[in-house]
Amino acid sequence: MAFKWLEKLTQLRESESEKGNDSDELGMTLAVLMWEVAKSDFQESDSEIKTMTAWLEGQNLGLTQQDVIQLLDAARNEQARSAGLFEYTRRACERMSMGERVQLVEQLWHIAYADGVIDKYEEAAIRKASELLYVPHSDFIRAKFAAETSWQREAD
Numbered sequence: 001m002a003f004k005w006l007e008k009l010t011q012l013r014e015s016e017s018e019k020g021n022d023s024d025e026l027g028m029t030l031a032v033l034m035w036e037v038a039k040s041d042f043q044e045s046d047s048e049i050k051t052m053t054a055w056l057e058g059q060n061l062g063l064t065q066q067d068v069i070q071l072l073d074a075a076r077n078e079q080a081r082s083a084g085l086f087e088y089t090r091r092a093c094e095r096m097s098m099g100e101r102v103q104l105v106e107q108l109w110h111i112a113y114a115d116g117v118i119d120k121y122e123e124a125a126i127r128k129a130s131e132l133l134y135v136p137h138s139d140f141i142r143a144k145f146a147a148e149t150s151w152q153r154e155a156d
Contacts, residue, residue, distance in 0.1 A: 027071050033089070041122050055110070126144075
C-alpha cells in the first residue's frame with residue numbers, strides 16, 4: 001500500500017515535468033517559426049525582434065522577459081541549423097488548436113509588417129508555414145489583412 005502512494009507521487013511529478021517540457025518545446029517551436037519569417041528577407045530588424053518578444057511574453061508560456069530573450073537567442077541558433085519547417089509545424093499542430101494556429105499565422109504576418117516592408121520571401125515563408133499548419137487559405141488571407149490593418153493603424 002505504501003508503495004502505491006509513492007508510485008502515484010512519481011507519476012504526478014513525471015506528468016508535471018512533461019507539462020513543463022511541452023511548454024518549453026512549444027515556446028521553442030513558436031520562436032523558430034517566427035525567426036523563419038524574420039530572417040527570410042535576409043535581414044532582422046529591431047522592430048521584428050520587439051514584435052516577437054512582445055507576442056511571446058503575452059502567451060501563457062510562463063516566461064519572463066529574460067526567459068523570452070534567452071528563448072529567442074536559442075531559437076535563432078536552432079533555426080539556423082534547421083533543415084526546414086516541417087518539424088516545427090508538426091509540433092505546433094500536435095499542441096495547438098486550429099484557432100491558435102490561425103493566431104500564430106497572424107503573428108507571423110505582424111512580424112513581416114513590423115519593419116514596414118513585406119518582402120516576397122517573408123510572404124512565401126508565411127504561406128509555407130500556414131500550409132504546413134493546415135490553416136485554411138481563407139484564414140491565411142484574413143490573418144494577413146488583420147495584421148495589415150493593425151500595422152496601418154500603428155503607422156498613422
